[in-house]
Amino acid sequence: MKLSNKGRYGVKAIFDIAFHNHGKATQIKEIAERQAIPPRFLEQIFQDLKRAGLVTSKRGPRGGYQLAVEPADIRLGDIIRALEGPVALAEATRGSEDEGDATSRAVTDEAFEDLAEQIEACFDGKTIEDLCERGEALGYRRRAPGKYVYVI
Amino acid sequence: MKLSNKGRYGVKAIFDIAFHNHGKATQIKEIAERQAIPPRFLEQIFQDLKRAGLVTSKRGPRGGYQLAVEPADIRLGDIIRALEGPVALAEATRGSEDEGDATSRAVTDEAFEDLAEQIEACFDGKTIEDLCERGEALGYRRRAPGKYVYVI
DNA sequence: GGCATTCTTGACATTCCCGGTCGGCAATAC
DNA sequence: GTATTGCCGACCGGGAATGTCAAGAATGCC
Numbered sequence: 001m002k003l004s005n006k007g008r009y010g011v012k013a014i015f016d017i018a019f020h021n022h023g024k025a026t027q028i029k030e031i032a033e034r035q036a037i038p039p040r041f042l043e044q045i046f047q048d049l050k051r052a053g054l055v056t057s058k059r060g061p062r063g064g065y066q067l068a069v070e071p072a073d074i075r076l077g078d079i080i081r082a083l084e085g086p087v088a089l090a091e092a093t094r095g096s097e098d099e100g101d102a103t104s105r106a107v108t109d110e111a112f113e114d115l116a117e118q119i120e121a122c123f124d125g126k127t128i129e130d131l132c133e134r135g136e137a138l139g140y141r142r143r144a145p146g147k148y149v150y151v152i
Numbered sequence: 153m154k155l156s157n158k159g160r161y162g163v164k165a166i167f168d169i170a171f172h173n174h175g176k177a178t179q180i181k182e183i184a185e186r187q188a189i190p191p192r193f194l195e196q197i198f199q200d201l202k203r204a205g206l207v208t209s210k211r212g213p214r215g216g217y218q219l220a221v222e223p224a225d226i227r228l229g230d231i232i233r234a235l236e237g238p239v240a241l242a243e244a245t246r247g248s249e250d251e252g253d254a255t256s257r258a259v260t261d262e263a264f265e266d267l268a269e270q271i272e273a274c275f276d277g278k279t280i281e282d283l284c285e286r287g288e289a290l291g292y293r294r295r296a297p298g299k300y301v302y303v304i
Numbered sequence: 305g306g307c308a309t310t311c312t313t314g315a316c317a318t319t320c321c322c323g324g325t326c327g328g329c330a331a332t333a334c
Numbered sequence: 335g336t337a338t339t340g341c342c343g344a345c346c347g348g349g350a351a352t353g354t355c356a357a358g359a360a361t362g363c364c
Contacts, residue, residue: 001232001271003153003241003264004351011263012256019255027310034253041353051324060361061309066205076263080153099188103171103292104164105285111228112155112164118274119153122267131259138257157323179339193324199341212332213338 003080009037010045010083011076014054018071018128019142020134025064045083045084052082071132077123085121158254161189162197162235166192166206170223170280171294175233177216191278197235223284224275241268289297 014033017026020034028046032039046065049055054074055065067074080087089112091105136142157263164187169178172186180198198217200208201220206226207217219226230241241264288294 001155001159001236001239005353006351007153008241008243009265011320012260015256015260032213036255038353040355043311043355050163057311057360059359060363062362063360064207065311076267086179088153089160091160103287104167106290106292107287108160108164108167110286110326110327111278111283111329112160115274115278118277119271122216122274125270126267127264130262134243134262135255135259136190138255138258192326194326195340196342203343209340210332211330211338211340212334214333215339217340228324272305287364 004084006045006083007080009035009042010049010079012037012066013045013127014074014079015131015135016057017055017067018074020131021141022067022071024060025062025066027064028114030064048067048083052078054078054082057132071128074128075124075127076126077120079124087116087119089113089119156236157195158197158235159232161187161194162201162231163199165189166201166219166226166231166280167283167287168215169207169219169286170226171292174219174223177214177218180217182216200235201231204230206230206234223280225289226280227279228278229272232275239268239271241265241271264298 006133016031016035020026028039028042031037032042046055046057050057052063053068056068057063057065090109091112160219165183168183168187172178180194183189184194198207198209202209202217205220208220209215209217242261243264
């Protein structure tokens, strides 16, 4: 019962954008450095996040990623599901229903499905905004957006 | 975010004993057949369950396993933890604390630890007895203990 | 236009562990 | 003593997890 690095990294990355750079395009390199994530790997993660509609991208100089959804509307479950698929505790759909007795298949599978829903609910109970608030409460300083507005 | 077969099998096996044979020694072969679990694999699972103190064993002819704890006191979490270790969402203890910014390590790790506790609580919210009751409610018939008392 | 920058895409390498098997030994009942 | 059953440790194949890489396409800037 473990969470993969991919999921962890994904949450960190989204949080990073929301906390430090919400509204601006943020580059892989920058996030990777702040969050200590292998850049090439992060690259791949962002493709999934984009496919899931959580971020948008812009190419070229001064490009990067930005949130496509408000932090308050991004639940951790959304990120995890985008990167790892749904929480699956019960049996994968098996073709042959004729093995074993029906009793425990029915009972245990039902129990596991119930649990899976509960667990999804746990993940959906926290949003990125919650994390940002927690970060501020802990006294961490956001890197102010607009700090790098280059005046020419 | 998946549950391994080992965990699933473990729950099924314990449930099987509780439901069909509570109080009697039950053999691997018998359980494996009823639950459609590879016998040699189940063998290995029971070693872990025994080490965790959930079952006791008896060797020799008419030997087998029986519950060491009342079904009402076996939480699914106990079984899962015995077979897969604790639920771990946060980072494994890393030596180098100097990478990345402290913000998101603090915030995300805290969040994940919180979630891990919630999830453990989900698993601990169901007991084997709950499953047995559910099984009876569904109308399944227990194989009556004592049915196989061999009169000589 | 030309160039540097940054994301895009798909393939590739590597390591780990899940899921399962096996052989042989130890206890026990009969 | 012999058949049965659990006990222990080793072993192994395959697939997923975790990254890496190369080449290409869009974009901004001078």
